[in-house]
Amino acid sequence: MAVFAPRSGKRRAHPSRSRPAARGAAAVALAVVGALGAGALPAAAAPGPLARFQQQRLDWRSCVQGPQDSAGKELERAGARCADVTVPLDYADPDGRTVTVAISRIRATDTAHRVGPLLLNGGGPGGPTLGDPPWVRAAMKDVGRRYDVVGVDPRFVGRSTPLDCGWPTGSSIRGAGADRAGFDRATAFAEDLARRCRTRAADVLPFVSTRNTARDMDVVRAALGDRRLSYLGYSYGTYLGSVYATMFPDRVDRIVLDGVVDPGRYGPRLLRGTESANSGALRRWASWAAGRDTAYGLGSTRQAVLAGVERVRTAAGRAPLRIGDLRVDESVLPLVLFTGLSQDNDTAYGDLARAVGDLRRAAEGRAVTPSLWLAEALAFLLTGADSAYGSAQTAILCGDVAAPRDPQVYWRDVQRARARDPLFGPVTYGIGPCAFWAPPREEPTAIRDDVPALLVNATGDPRTTYRNAVTLRRAWPGSRLVTLRGADQHAVYGVFGSACVDRAVNSYLATGVLPRRDPVCARTAP
Known part of the structure; x- marks a missing residue:
């Protein structure tokens, strides 16, 4: 169920990413976390309690972890090196326990015109991104020579310090079935998954959140020796980019958000409202299959x-x-x-x-x-087999935004959704482990409205629907939206094969100047 990992090797389904709820109130953090989160100091000075993390020396090494490590071999062929970045488990206690964040880097070759690091997030949440720099670097064409392309496995994901709740599944969602008995089975399933996480990972679950991932990103930036970073995020990664830009506004350079999550709808139930897009995609797939009946x-x-x-x-x-x-x-x-x-x-x-x-x-x-x-x-x-993936994905969603705790809320929602869409409604409105999770440690981030980002979305995206991108474009007057018309595609840049979209993104990455108007690209299927 990883809706938000477009290039993760397996096409998965999520609650999302991809997934995404209430966010009107201002973000509230522990006093010391608020002081550390502002990020107003230049990287070179790095004073205060995070100095040892920001100034750490990274041990760059081969990305290959064994003879069967195909991702590591691909990174090595592309000239990438890998390192582990040490970060605090709890930013309110930077002298306490630490965890590691695994990163990879293909260095800029045009050093005379180097822009800086381009950090990547492929979505999920919980999707590993360490292996993505080779294909992203290829999509960037000549402009890629001016960036250090950096893949990051967020905390508790992939090669970073792991989180595994010992689940019998890689997906925390299930359909609610056809009747109350099916819904009750789904409820028991969700409650059991939450119990397993409490049993196996209670010491780290309070610190699994997008806000902490954003703080980790800023430590990565400083450890790389750069004052600012650029960012490319897909699906859930668009929400992470929004949070980072809000928490560290003076640290961001060029931001591309592809497969847009509306921050106002982000949370454990973010798939609600995607039934129509998925049903439309199913109909168009059926037409495709009918044309190939033989x-x-x-x-x-x-x-x-x-x-x-x-x-x-x-x-x-x-x-x-x-x-x-x-x-x-x-x-x-x-x-x-x-x-x-x-x-x-x-x-x-x-x-x-x-x-x-x-x-x-x-x-x-x-x-x-x-x-x-x-x-x-x-x-x-x-x-x-993918217990760790589902564990991290769910822990992030539940750690970001509280979900309703009364199963009756979900039952009523499922009944209404089933009447509209009996196939997908019981999935997108169903109950999940977040109904049985501890409350988030921090309030959701109140996303600022002055982020100068380039947004990208296909009109038929069945995960992060086009409506999300339009909503965020209106909320961010200084942004621009690249629209791919006529494609039921989740994540476009460098993935779908649209020369029009890829040119628009690469032009922005090359110049740092957003288009004067919102570009619209027609589908030209690869």
């Missing part, structure tokens, strides 16, 4: 393909579908479809078509060996 055998019309999906949903409601050694019931089936709809290209659509074919055969009682993509998706949803 390859996939799902039906020669969109209606026939969608009717087959509905038969699978009905069958899963009667009894779990057997897919290899795993079972797909009515609470998991919508997530499989949801997971398959974040990328708008032939490869992703073909993966989903093969998965639906497998599910249809299982619904007919036939033995099924799942396709590679379906096998990976089900392993993520139904086994503990």
Whole structure:
């Protein structure tokens, strides 16, 4: 369920990132944290309690961690080196326990025109980004030579100090089923996941938050020896960029936010309202599959393909579908479809078509060996193979914004959503572990309205809907919005293959000057 990790290797589904709630009140922090969060002092001076972190010397080394480390090998081929940055677990107690944040860096080669570091976040939340500099550097073309491109695994993510609640799943969300019994099972599932985190990670959970990740980013900036940083964030990473720019406004240079999260809607229930976009993406996928009936055998019309999906949903409601050694019931089936709809290209659509074919055969009682993509998706949803991913993702969301604690609130919402969209409504409005989490340690950040960022969004984005980007563009008069029309795509720059979008972003990164008007790009499918 990682909606906000566009290049993470597995296309996952999240609550989001991607995901994102109440934020009207001003941010409130512990007194010492507020003093440390302002970031008004130049990096060279680095006085005060964070000096030892800001002035630390980084031990740059090979990124390869073993013969099977494909990401490390790709980083090495691109000329990247890796290091661990030490940061406080609790910024209110900088002399206390520490954790590490893993980073990678491809250094600028045009040092005469160097802009500075470009920090990356691929979303999730909880998605590792350490491996992303090679493809981002390629997307930047010539302007990439002027930046140190820096991948960061946020605290408790990827190669950083780990967080693993020992979950039997990589996803903290489930569909609410067709009736109250299904909802009660989903509630018990969510409560059990929260209990496992309290049992295994109670000492660190209070310090898993976007605000602390932003503080870590500023330590990374200082440890790199730079007074300012530029930033490229996807999905949840757009919210992280907003928080950083609010907490450290004098530290930011050029900001690109792609797949925009509306800060006013961010929180554990941020997927609410995405049903229409996902249903639209499903219909357009069905049209694509119908046009390739000879390859996939799902039906020669969109209606026939969608009717087959509905038969699978009905069958899963009667009894779990057997897919290899795993079972797909009515609470998991919508997530499989949801997971398959974040990328708008032939490869992703073909993966989903093969998965639906497998599910249809299982619904007919036939033995099924799942396709590679379906096998990976089900392993993520139904086994503990990605427990650490789901643990970090949920801990960040729950640590940022409080969720309603009364299951009846979710039940009422599910009932209303089901009436509008029986497939996706019980997922996007369902209950999750945050209903059983301890309250956040800090209030959500009140995002400032003068951030001069370049926003990017596709009109059919099924995770961070286009409405989010329009809302943030209006809230930030000094920003600009690059629109990709006609694509059901989550994350665009360097991912989708739009020359128009990539040119707009690279021009901004090269000059630091935002476009005079909001650019609009037509879809030209890769």
